[in-house]
Amino acid sequence: MRSGRIALGGVSIGVALLLVTPAIYLVVRVAGIGVDQATALLFRPRTGQLLWRTVQLAVVVTAASTLMGVVLAWCVVRGVARGRAVVIALLAAPLAIPSYVSGFVWTRLFPGFEGLWAAALVLTLVCYPLVMLPTIALLSGAGRAEEDAARTLGCGPVGAFVRVTLPRVRAGVIAGGLLVALYTISDFGGPAIVRFEPFTVGIYNAYNGTLDRSVAALYGLVLAVFAMVLAVGERRVRRRVDSRPSPMRPRTAENRPTAWGMIVATGVVGVCVPVAGLLRELSESRRLGFDGVGELLAWIIPYARTTTVLSVQAAIVIAVLAIPLAFFISRPRSRTGDAVEMVSYLGYTLPGVTVALAMVFVGTRALPELYLTATMLIATYVVLFMPVCLGPVRSSVDAVAPAVSEVSRTLGAGPLATAIRVQLPLATPAVLAGSALAFLSVAKELPATLMLAPIGTRTLATDMWSLNNDMNYGRAAVLGLVLIVVSSIPTAVLSALFGRARQT
Template structure:
């Protein structure tokens, strides 16, 4: 009975956090996407890149920064603030894509009927991006559901904290397993909802009014609201990026006067590189046959295998880590808290990143070259080694980079599975910040920010580049 009450309490606390953060990210994400794609806000393209950068600030770093300056923020308010500021791009990015690819004719028709910009936005634009916003919101909810660092630092107990506490605090790991099953069930429901929303978004994006050619999105003048909107955007970016980065730099300056343990920093960085590289290479090897089937053989089997590969990334990392703990203890005891099991966990967790990247590389390569190879008597394995893989190298390299960068930032599964006595950048920073040793954690925080900023910056630049190409194509058509 006590456990049932405990389970219900954790479910309630986790649900309240997930719903409130998702609702806030929905409002912020849609507003930012509209400002970038449809308004005349100053420095639109620069803001378009900067608005994606909160993804580069791990919740571990952001939470530590806020907690060091404002200890009283610990609790629901702190974890809500950190996760909202770091998660709104999950909503913003798909909504931006929907606004740019959607049909403008419906909005033009609304204006021709006398509807003003505000009424057109709520009656037409919002309805048009609703499937994309729903998909982004559910992705945000999945992220909040599985986040471990922010609730841990802010002392706000959620399911992930309950699982970790049950695993570490009791000899009997059954409660941790039960907590994990409940969390998996909730995540599975959200994942199904997200998949349906994504499907609706894709179908909606194919519906057009008129000739089927999207015109250039109209720019809505903000008038007197232009500069308040710009200042508000700067305030959002200051809280999401400027504040944590500035605090980390302050920690580094303060810690430099006392000196850092360089030997430990080098050792921790080497461990991170070693574990992450192993996970990245294994993930790409596992992803290759799935990507080949998905790109070259469209069938129920290939689609099913691709969908199954996404499960590891959709489920909370701590449940995947807990599953590998049981595998290590009961199936392969020699691997428990050893490098092979941690590398395998990384590969399973981030397999979808590798599958998507490798599949894109294979799909971009002409299938006719593989057919020519087979016509010359080469079997499937030789053809893949000599033709498919060399042509797909850009996708393979992207997959390795994405998995490597994601594994370097991973915390809960690493805490459960890391080799005895070994630390990574995330585990070392988590340990130091839990002891309120913020200055000592500065080098690890800076390295994490550097690692995290690379994919976020590339993503933002890619969004801007696609916009330039689209605008150039539209000018050519005119």
């Protein structure tokens, strides 16, 4: 028993060391500045401006995405009687649209679309499914007897839902809200394309504007501390949340016109506008430079193949590493497990450019044989996107009643056998959901792929960005559409998993 726990801890700590690499890099770079210079840089007006913009954006996007996610989850579970799987797929589709693709479309449709509210709109429209999907899964298993009882005591439908049902699904809402906040403070492409400068864009500009990387490292360290505050706060709130499902069977949903109206409006703004905008851009660019469909496909297929292969490889590695991490963090609770959990969020909170430069530092100084290889690139993806897989898996492991594991052990199974035979099968849907989210994140990743991809490796995201910078909007629109198609694969998997969850 003890040897299995030690082995699990060894694997988890090894993964944690990889995940903490960017933070070590930041500390080393900042330490080289000196206390006086670091203090001067930290308290200068520009640092405060970047922090304030980041906080503003995170608060607005998290609040808006949480509100949209909860409302749409209610619309799906309580207001759609038939075709729910199709509705979930439609509402989850924005996950397949990178923020820089959405921003590209909105700026092309509406000149002057820029600033805080532009960035907030773009990010909200691509982030709300992170709250909606887990809320749908939990809300589908929540009985309505207590809510109906509250209504008989004088509460309206909204009041009954907020006071009775919402506390039951709060764990999923909080977890989704944390992912939204972390995504918002680490996203680069969306804010950059609408000309809004939070910390991520400031870090990128600092890296490009000077040979001295210390300023950018200091900004990255501030952003990491901000993210850790969010992660610690989320964990403390989650421990106080009662997320036990109601024992009553959910009532059959009714078709509600208001719910359908919200669903259709969200689908139009979140999905139809970006896709239609790309098609419009494509139709206005009459000269793409291809002689027929065959030549066009020959240009597209290598990008799509490279993107898909890298995403699948990274998703598999991330899922395999997330499973032991989830078990180590969950049971039994320990300070080491808590530390590993905190470390796991670090890479996801940092801009891809910061994580990529940290891995460049490791590759050039310690592992030169791995520099600019697929192995180094996938390791960078692991650092960046472990939380999107670890979150669902860890929540699923936590949801397994301790009594189930105790019964297995009384029948002679050890902790490792219980984990493999009992807990892991129950967590399989969460592992698949986490893998799909990891695939999606890797397919859309931009700066890390630009900086660490093997020579000659070109993906849909990197070449779309380059074509947009070259003002070749027609070809950029083509790659944007193909990227949405490729990203729709894991989105369909997520929709199917959450559609199945509502039936069980």
